[in-house]
Amino acid sequence: xxAQRLHVRFAPHLALVPMALVVLGAYxxxxxxxxxxxxxxxxxxxxxxxxxxxxxxxxxxxxxxLLSLHNLAVYGVAFxxxxxxxxxxxxxxxxxxxxGEGVLRTVFLYPYAMSFIATGLVWQWLLAPGSGIExxxxxxxxxxxxxxxxxHQDLVIYTVVIATVWQAxxxxxxxxxxxxxGIDPEIYKAARLDxxxxxxxxxQIVLPMLGPSVATVFLLLSTAVVKLFDAVxxxxxxxxxxxxxxxxxxxxxxxxxxxxxxxxxxxxVTLLIPVLALLAPYAYARSRRARLAxxxx
Amino acid sequence: xxxxxxPMPIANAPAATRRKRLFTPARIGVYAFLFSAALFFLLPxxxxxxxxxxxxxxxxxxNVFALPGSATLEPWRAAWGAVSQGFWNSVAIAVPxxxxxxxxxxxxxxALSFWRPRGANLLFGVLLAGAFIPVQVMIYPLVxxxxxxxxxxxxxxxxxxxxxxxxxLMTLLFRNYYASVPHELFQAARIDGGGFxxxxxxxxxxxxxxxxxxxxxxxxxxxxNDYILGLVFAGRENLPMTxxxxxxxxxxxxxxxxxxxxxxxxxxxxxxxxxxxxSGRWFVRGIxxxxxxx
Numbered sequence: 117x118x119a120q121r122l123h124v125r126f127a128p129h130l131a132l133v134p135m136a137l138v139v140l141g142a143y144x145x146x147x148x149x150x151x152x153x154x155x156x157x158x159x160x161x162x163x164x165x166x167x168x169x170x171x172x173x174x175x176x177x178x179x180x181x182l183l184s185l186h187n188l189a190v191y192g193v194a195f196x197x198x199x200x201x202x203x204x205x206x207x208x209x210x211x212x213x214x215x216g217e218g219v220l221r222t223v224f225l226y227p228y229a230m231s232f233i234a235t236g237l238v239w240q241w242l243l244a245p246g247s248g249i250e251x252x253x254x255x256x257x258x259x260x261x262x263x264x265x266x267x268h269q270d271l272v273i274y275t276v277v278i279a280t281v282w283q284a285x286x287x288x289x290x291x292x293x294x295x296x297x298g299i300d301p302e303i304y305k306a307a308r309l310d311x312x313x314x315x316x317x318x319x320q321i322v323l324p325m326l327g328p329s330v331a332t333v334f335l336l337l338s339t340a341v342v343k344l345f346d347a348v349x350x351x352x353x354x355x356x357x358x359x360x361x362x363x364x365x366x367x368x369x370x371x372x373x374x375x376x377x378x379x380x381x382x383x384x385v386t387l388l389i390p391v392l393a394l395l396a397p398y399a400y401a402r403s404r405r406a407r408l409a410x411x412x413x
Numbered sequence: 414x415x416x417x418x419x420p421m422p423i424a425n426a427p428a429a430t431r432r433k434r435l436f437t438p439a440r441i442g443v444y445a446f447l448f449s450a451a452l453f454f455l456l457p458x459x460x461x462x463x464x465x466x467x468x469x470x471x472x473x474x475x476n477v478f479a480l481p482g483s484a485t486l487e488p489w490r491a492a493w494g495a496v497s498q499g500f501w502n503s504v505a506i507a508v509p510x511x512x513x514x515x516x517x518x519x520x521x522x523x524a525l526s527f528w529r530p531r532g533a534n535l536l537f538g539v540l541l542a543g544a545f546i547p548v549q550v551m552i553y554p555l556v557x558x559x560x561x562x563x564x565x566x567x568x569x570x571x572x573x574x575x576x577x578x579x580x581x582l583m584t585l586l587f588r589n590y591y592a593s594v595p596h597e598l599f600q601a602a603r604i605d606g607g608g609f610x611x612x613x614x615x616x617x618x619x620x621x622x623x624x625x626x627x628x629x630x631x632x633x634x635x636x637x638n639d640y641i642l643g644l645v646f647a648g649r650e651n652l653p654m655t656x657x658x659x660x661x662x663x664x665x666x667x668x669x670x671x672x673x674x675x676x677x678x679x680x681x682x683x684x685x686x687x688x689x690x691x692s693g694r695w696f697v698r699g700i701x702x703x704x705x706x707x
Contacts (some may be wrong), residue, residue, distance in 0.1 A: 127608065127609035127610065128524045128528035128529075128530040128533075128609055129530050131520050131521075131523075131524045131609065132520075132521065132522075132524050132530060132533055132536065134517050134580075135517070135521050135536060135540065135580065135584065136536055138540070138576070138577050139536050139539050139540050139543070141558075142543075142551055142554075142555065142577045143539060143540065143542075143543035143546070143551065144539065145554065146550060146554040146555060147546070147550055147551065149553075149554035149557075150550050150553065150554060153553070162557065174679035198591070200417065202450075205446070205628070206447075206450060209443050209447050209450075210447065211448050212443050213506050214443060214444065214447060217529055219449055220451060221697075222690070222693075223454050223455060224450070224451070225456055225689075225696075225697070226454070226458075226686065226689055227457075227684045228700070229634060229682075229686055229688070229696070230638070230682040230684070230685055230686060231637070231640065231655050231681070231682065231690035232638075232640070233638075233639030233640045233655040233656075233659045233681070234638075234655070234658065234678045234681045235457060235678075235682070237662050237674055237675070237678050238457040238459060238460055238461050238678060240672040241464075241477070241671060242456070242457065242460060242477065246474075247472075247477060247671075248477055249477070250476050250479050251476070251477060251563075252476050255476050265675065279514075280456065287700060290697050290700065290701065291700075294701055332680045334544075335580075339545045342547055343547050343548070345640075345641055346640045346641065347605070349640070349659065349663075350659060350662075350663075353663060357661070364547060365547055367549040368549065368552075368641070371549075371552065372645070373552055373619075379551060379667075380549075380553070381553070383549075384547070384549045384550045385550070386545065386619065387547050387549065387550070388547070388550055391545055391546060391547065392574070394545075395542055395545055399538070399542070
């Protein structure tokens with residue numbers, strides 16, 4: 117009798133045991149484990165030989181890591197900007213009562229359903245000098261045409277931008293379009309009566325009203341930037357040389373190919389910092405909103 | 414055509430005449446932009462499809478955008494031979510990796526929305542934050558734990574990893590869905606003497622079909638498109654299709670068989686694309702609902 121009553125009383129707690137295990141064991145436990153390992157001299161196997169911040173010193177002496185951070189910064193700015201601009205433009209143009217809206221939305225969003233391992237190859241080929249776009253344009257008679265970014269040390273990272281923007285801007289379009297549809301149509305009528313040109317209405321009135329959508333999109337895109345891995349593996353494998361190296365790939369290589377767990381862990385912890393910096397204001401806004409909502413209830 | 418309509422005395426113009434003026438410069442501009450954007454988005458798919466039907470000598474000589482001169486199915490046969498094992502591996506991974514996270518996510522969402530045990534919201538907050546953390550932070554500890562448990566490199570290992578990384582989104586979807594269920598319904602079931610599991614199974618689950626569909630779409634496409642987790646955890650025997658595809662493409666010595674590669678690529682993308690085209694609106698609803706995930 118007592119056992120049964122206890123069971124009823126604690127059923128919700130029992131039901132959440134898997135979640136607690138995942139949170140404590142995998143997320144918190146994993147992060148702490150990696151943090152701890154980053155202060156050890158671990159090579160092929162984890163070790164207990166603590167060496168302070170030496171791995172971090174070594175990491176920031178490593179040219180390959182510095183290049184990967186530089187690539188991530190260049191990639192991040194270009195990718196987020198391009199996705200935002202293209203996604204917003206697509207959403208605005210599709211919102212003009214056009215014919216075939218459903219077809220267009222499908223066309224813009226389908227790349228998001230596919231994996232980068234699958235689509236990286238076709239981009240690799242389209243961008244390959246000789247056989248791809250370059251070759252096709254030359255065959256049309258423009259012999260001097262050159263588009264060889266993918267084998268160019270300084271430009272290769274932009275080929276990853278092109279392919280990932282192709283994949284993700286449809287998602288931005290879908291989220292922005294949802295935001296646009298939530299805006300009161302009276303605003304457009306009022307603006308038109310006042311004779312304000314359409315582009316100014318969108319830029320100065322509608323865009324600020326899309327604030328929450330833009331914030332969500334920005335958060336999504338920036339976490340995608342930090343996680344960038346598949347696209348590089350499929351398109352360039354970090355090359356030519358190490359020119360398109362990114363942090364996520366640097367960490368994976370050192371974990372599983374170069375047997376340097378300590379250095380890889382230091383890299384992983386470093387990668388965590390921008391994520392937490394992005395997440396903190398978001399979490400703060402959320403809890404603030406929750407508290408305000410609670411205050412009114 | 415609200416914002417691009419030409420500036421004219423709207424108050425005097427009957428709706429019918431306004432609708433007739435379709436070919437203003439602004440309208441043409443709108444369509445030109447959308448049409449060229451559509452071409453850009455369709456280009457890779459077009460190249461993939463036509464290339465998969467070309468013989469190799471035609472690829473070597475010809476234009477990447479040209480239609481096949483003498484179409485052949487041979488690349489498709491070769492591609493299926495190369496990735497069919499991966500296809501079945503991906504199916505074996507995707508089924509449990511969809512069912513289990515959905516069940517756990519439903520229970521989590523239900524407990525969080527209605528029972529609210531102490532500390533659960535904090536737990537959920539950490540779980541959600543976990544969705545943003547790069548997997549590289551957690552990968553090695555998980556490898557280490559699984560190696561010690563003796564399951565590393567097996568089907569259960571990859572399923573457990575998908576459960577771990579799928580749980581934030583699945584829980585969020587169900588929590589938000591159950592938050593829209595009237596609380597009175599839950600109260601009434603409580604008064605009728607329903608316990609935790611009985612209310613879940615008899616009241617909540619039967620009305621969860623819409624969100625289960627959304628969750629299944631998200632999870633199947635996510636698991637199917639995964640590369641990094643399959644590469645690390647699945648083991649040689651169970652490598653998913655994406656990993657096999659990458660191996661086929663990026664480690665072949667000698668000439669690149671672009672036609673076979675493209676056919677294999679289409680085969681690998683077929684399942685998520687089919688889900689996308691069939692589910693349509695549900696797919697969009699899913700990404701909108703799960704927009705918090707990276």
